[in-house]
Amino acid sequence: MLNVTLRFLIALLFCATPGLAGDWSARFDLTLHRILQGGPPHFDDAFVLADAVPQNTRRFTNFSGDVSGRYIGALAAAARHTGRSLPQLDRIVAKTLQLQKPDGHFGAPMSEHQVTNDDMAMLWGNGRMLIGLLEYYALSPRAEVLASARKLGDFLVRQAPRFNSEQVRREYNGEKFAVGYICWTSNLEGLVELYRVTRDGRYLALAREIASRTDRHPSQHSHGFLSTVRGIVQLYRVTGEHSYLEQAKQQWQGVIDSGNVLLQGAVPEMFAPAVKRDEGCSEADWLRLSLELWQLTRDPQCLRQAELTLFNEFAFNQFHSGDFGHHLLAADGIAPDFAHAWWCCTFHGLRAMAVLFDYAFHQSDGALVYDLPVDARGGIPGLELQAESSLERDGTVLLTVLKSDGAPHVLKVRVPLWASEVKGALASARVWKTGETVTLTYVMRTREVRQAGRTAIFCGPWLLAVDETRSPNFFDEPYTENKVQWPAEPAPAAISAAAFSVPAAHMQIRYLPGGYPVQPGTALLRPMAEYTGGPDSNRLVFWLP
Numbered sequence: 001m002l003n004v005t006l007r008f009l010i011a012l013l014f015c016a017t018p019g020l021a022g023d024w025s026a027r028f029d030l031t032l033h034r035i036l037q038g039g040p041p042h043f044d045d046a047f048v049l050a051d052a053v054p055q056n057t058r059r060f061t062n063f064s065g066d067v068s069g070r071y072i073g074a075l076a077a078a079a080r081h082t083g084r085s086l087p088q089l090d091r092i093v094a095k096t097l098q099l100q101k102p103d104g105h106f107g108a109p110m111s112e113h114q115v116t117n118d119d120m121a122m123l124w125g126n127g128r129m130l131i132g133l134l135e136y137y138a139l140s141p142r143a144e145v146l147a148s149a150r151k152l153g154d155f156l157v158r159q160a161p162r163f164n165s166e167q168v169r170r171e172y173n174g175e176k177f178a179v180g181y182i183c184w185t186s187n188l189e190g191l192v193e194l195y196r197v198t199r200d201g202r203y204l205a206l207a208r209e210i211a212s213r214t215d216r217h218p219s220q221h222s223h224g225f226l227s228t229v230r231g232i233v234q235l236y237r238v239t240g241e242h243s244y245l246e247q248a249k250q251q252w253q254g255v256i257d258s259g260n261v262l263l264q265g266a267v268p269e270m271f272a273p274a275v276k277r278d279e280g281c282s283e284a285d286w287l288r289l290s291l292e293l294w295q296l297t298r299d300p301q302c303l304r305q306a307e308l309t310l311f312n313e314f315a316f317n318q319f320h321s322g323d324f325g326h327h328l329l330a331a332d333g334i335a336p337d338f339a340h341a342w343w344c345c346t347f348h349g350l351r352a353m354a355v356l357f358d359y360a361f362h363q364s365d366g367a368l369v370y371d372l373p374v375d376a377r378g379g380i381p382g383l384e385l386q387a388e389s390s391l392e393r394d395g396t397v398l399l400t401v402l403k404s405d406g407a408p409h410v411l412k413v414r415v416p417l418w419a420s421e422v423k424g425a426l427a428s429a430r431v432w433k434t435g436e437t438v439t440l441t442y443v444m445r446t447r448e449v450r451q452a453g454r455t456a457i458f459c460g461p462w463l464l465a466v467d468e469t470r471s472p473n474f475f476d477e478p479y480t481e482n483k484v485q486w487p488a489e490p491a492p493a494a495i496s497a498a499a500f501s502v503p504a505a506h507m508q509i510r511y512l513p514g515g516y517p518v519q520p521g522t523a524l525l526r527p528m529a530e531y532t533g534g535p536d537s538n539r540l541v542f543w544l545p
């Protein structure tokens with residue numbers, strides 16, 4: 001388990017936003033550190049590049065460009081966010097360019113006649129590679145990188161007639177899952193970015209074709225689908241055509257309406273009815289998509305969804321090692337089986353955190369608005385602030401004025417539904433002094449959710465769970481017949497100073513054990529977010545009997 005000192009040292013070594021401290025900067029640092037120096041497995045050059053060759057030295061090298069492309073994209077975004085230069089990133093990109101095949105793709109060969117599962121796996125990885133190279137190009141605009149991305153884009157344009165065919169779409173939209181049609185459609189994100197950079201109409205035409213072939217279906221791979229929908233949002237950004245924004249918003253709403261956003265804000269790896277595990281990539285996509293739709297529409301529902309996922313499933317999904325991955329889902333919570341998905345989720349988790357901080361503030365009618373209680377810098381003409389959030393630890397955010405022109409300015413602080421008020425916030429215009437600080441204190445509400453005779457409870461933004469380690473007797477057989485006595489009470493004292501613990505939201509419940517109701521017991525309720533501190537394997541119940 002990470003202790004506080006180690007967390008502090010990592011924060012010193014890998015300061016997410018230079019000078020900023022806070023809960024989500026520490027989480028960002030943990031995953032960046034894992035990718036650069038952690039493991040096993042270790043991301044040395046040969047290991048990362050194995051799928052661009054391909055060389056069968058690890059699993060999933062048939063998803064050509066999946067690890068290598070994500071490594072490049074995630075580290076490019078991290079370098080941009082931190083302002084740090086990452087020599088290993090430049091080195092890997094240089095080596096990647098050497099591995100491009102004459103026809104423009106990376107990794108495993110492409111069949112020439114009947115489309116195969118292997119073709120789909122290869123296309124998936126190349127889609128991650130295309131957006132990865134372009135994210136690197138945005139950071140470091142070098143001609144040979146763009147030339148490589150164009151060559152890959154031209155390969156996709158040449159392949160389009162085969163993969164846009166109705167027959168291939170029907171066949172691979174069935175039970176194919178990880179090698180489903182989403183392996184083709186998820187190339188959308190990279191194609192839109194390639195068009196944005198080059199203004200070559202062939203890439204836009206193909207992007208439009210793919211957008212028109214995007215739909216959600218039962219037991220689909222949610223990460224592939226959501227990545228495609230994020231591509232549709234980008235298509236709106238570059239064309240300005242509202243139909244694409246509407247399409248993305250409808251697909252977003254459809255995920256919710258079809259029951260595919262679970263209580264904890266998790267989107268399962270496979271859409272309903274399969275729903276077996278979570279997946280860090282899907283959670284990262286859902287978070288990014290919800291934040292983007294919030295920015296484009298200012299629909300508060302989008303921000304509420306982002307917040308639900310961020311403070312619960314996305315935080316929980318991050319392991320003590322810095323990896324993201326999978327947990328088996330149970331009918332009343334989380335089962336002990338887990339996987340560190342170093343081949344995808346670890347990178348995609350970092351990729352999402354690298355942009356998270358951009359959504360904390362926005363400008364509205366000349367006022368600066370603080371929306372999302374995470375670490376960030378934000379400003380309007382004449383006023384610049386930074387926010388450092390220790391919401392997990394003590395429910396507060398420290399605002400510091402970095403620059404002020406001495407004129408009055410308005411700072412608005414959003415009061416989320418999970419807080420009854422935010423103390424320290426001011427609604428009217430005032431003069432800010434450079435260097436002054438304001439502490440915002442979020443007064444947490446508790447909220448009970450009832451479903452089919454069971455109850456779940458949130459404290460502030462956090463969903464609370466009973467776990468087997470801290471409350472073993474709660475699981476005495478037959479625990480599903482336990483009778484919980486509401487309401488929950490505050491926990492007697494802050495239990496833990498462990499990394500990522502959320503003492504601000506610890507509570508306890510009294511219950512009558514199913515097997516021996518004559519002897520009442522108490523169980524600790526902890527935010528699922530704090531299991532990042534370890535251990536990795538947890539049996540959690542949040543739907544309480």
Ligand SMILES: [Zn+2]
Nearest residue numbers: 281341344345
């Ligand atoms: Zn994943």
